[in-house]
Amino acid sequence: MRIKEHPILELIDKEKIHFFYNGEVMYGQVGDSIAAALHASGIKVLSKSIHLERPRGFYCAIGNCSSCHMTVDGIPNVKTCITELLPGMRVEFQSGKGVLR
Amino acid sequence: MLHKTGIPTIEQVKDQFPEQSKLSKPKAIIECYEDIPCNPCETSCPFQAIIIGPDINQQPKVDFDKCTGCTICVTSCPGLAIIVAEVHHPHAIIKIPYEFLPRPQKGEVWHAVNRSGEIVGDANILQTLVSRRQDRTLLVSIQIDSSLVYEVITIRRKHA
C-alpha cells in the first residue's frame, strides 16, 4: 500500500509502469526499486532461505542482507531492494541459489 | 520518570514556567531536560532571550523579561520541546508545534492531551500558522482551561 498524504513529504503521484511478477502483470511507479514496487502490491515474501527454505522479506534496503534476491530478466540473485524498476521487467521468485540461463 | 517513560514529572514541567504574573503575556516554555549538543532555539531568538552559550550541550535558559512569546523558537526546536503559554483566567492560550495530518482548523474543538498521551480536556483551535520559515512544522494556537496550563502539551482530533 502506498502512503497517500504526508505532513512533511510531498508524495507526488509518479507515472505508473508495468512489470511482470511470475508472469503476471503488475504495476509500480517510476523511481521505485523492484522490491518497493512488489511491497506496494502486497508481495512481501521475496525469497526463501537456501537450506531451510524459510521465507525472507524486505530487510535492509541497502543491498547488504541478501533477503531480496530474485531473478530479473533471467539474471539470478539480483538485489531487488536497490535495483530500479524498469518498464517490462520480468521478475521471478527464485529457488535456492538461482540458475544462470 | 523521564528516562524510563519519556514523561517528565509535574515538578520538572513547572520549573520551566515563570511565575504566574509573567504569564499574562506569552512566554516560551522550554522542556529540554538533558545536555544535548543543540542550539537552534538560542540562535533563532531575535531578542536574545534564550541563553545556551558557546558549549551547545548546556540546557537553554529563558530570560522571561526579554521573551516576547514570538514563537520563532517553537518551530525552530528540532526536538519539538518548546511551547508558548499565556494565562488569562479562566483560559490559557498555548501555541504548540504540530507535524501531523489532518491539520487542525480554526474554530474546531480537539482533545487537549497531556505528556502521558491522555486526554485531559478540550482545546479550541484559535489559529493554525504555516510559513516557509517554519519548514512544515505547524504552529497551532489553542485555548484551554487555565487550570490545565501545566498539563496540556499537544492535541488529538476528536472522532466524528
Added chain:
Amino acid sequence: MIHTDVIIVGGGPAGLCAAYSLVKQGVSVTLFERNSKLGGQLVKQTHKFFGSEKQYAKTRGFDIAAKLIKDLEPYSAFLTIEKNATVLGIYPDKVVTVMKNEAYFKYQCKAIIVSTGAMEKVLAFEQNDLPGIYGAGAVQTLMNVYGVYPGQSIVMVGSGNIGLIVSYQLLQAGVEVKAVIEAASSIGGYKVHASKLRRLGVPILTNTTIKKAHGVDFLTGVETIQLDESWKTIPGTEKTIQCDACCISVGLAPMHQLLSMAGVHMKYIPEFGGIVPIASDTHETSYDGLFVAGDVYGIEEASSAIVEGYLSGLYVSNKLGMKSEEINSQIADFHQQLEYLRSGPFGKKTRQGLEKIKEARNVT
C-alpha cells in the same frame, strides 16, 4: 588505469563534505557511490536535525542532503561523481577497483578517503527472519523514499535516537506504533524524542526485549519479555503484541570491509559500534594516504559525520602539500565543532572510543 587526485568512497554526508573541502581548493576528486542517489542516509531523514547552525541544525535531513549536493555544483570541473559504482577493493600504490554497470574499472590516485558509513546490527531471537521484520533503515526507505507502508501496526525494538525518530516518522505516515521496547533500564536516545512519542500515546517499555516473532509465512505478532537489572529474562512476564511489522533498531556497525581487506590496522572498539581503523589525529590510517571520515570511523550522529567530512578533506589537502593559514584556521574551527558535539553526556562513547584508538596507536 584512470588517474585522479583523490578518490572518495561513499557519497553520504561525510563523503560529500570531504569532496567539498577538496574541490574548493582545486583538487580533482572522483567520488564513488554504490547507490543511484547521493546523500546516504540523509535522504530518508524527514526530521529536523540537532546540533548548531554550522552543521545545518533545524534543517530536515533530506534538505541537508540537497544542500550538500548543491554546494558541490560550482566545482563540477574538479569533481567526477560515479553513482551505481561499487568499490570492490583497495590495493597497494593507491589502486582502487570499481564495478559500474557490470563493467570493471581500475583507478589510481594520490589519496583515498573512505567514508562508507555503517550498516545496521541485527538481533537474535526466535523467528527473527520472518518477513515483516525490518531494519529501521529499511522502514525509512520504504516510507520516506518510496512512499510505501511497511505495515499497519508496528513494534519498535530499540529506543536509541533512530528507534525513537523512526517511530515518530511511522506515526506521521499513519502507521500505528504499538510500543517501543528497550532492553536497557532507561531510554537510549534523546528524551525530547521520547517525550514526542509518549505524548502521542506510544508506550515506551524499558527492561523489555523481544522473545520471539509469531507467524508462519509472515509476521502476525511479537512476544515480549521483561528483563531484570542483570539483563536476565523474567519468566512469566511474556506478552504478545499483535502487529504486522516489527522494526529492529539496535544500533549500527561501521562498514569496515574495504579497510580490512586493504590490510589497514583495525581494532574492535565496542564504543564505536564494531571494527574501526586505528587512525591518526588527522584521520589517516596505517595505509599511507588512506583517510577515513564519518561512521566508518566510529558511529556518531550525522552532524559529526558532516564535520569529520569537511575536516578529512582538509587533512588530505595538507597531505598533498597544500598548506595555508586559511586551511589551518578552518581545521581549528572544525575541531572546535567536533569538540562541542562530543563533549556532552551523549558524546561519552565517542570520547572513550577515541581514547582506545590513542592507546592502540601507541601499541602498534
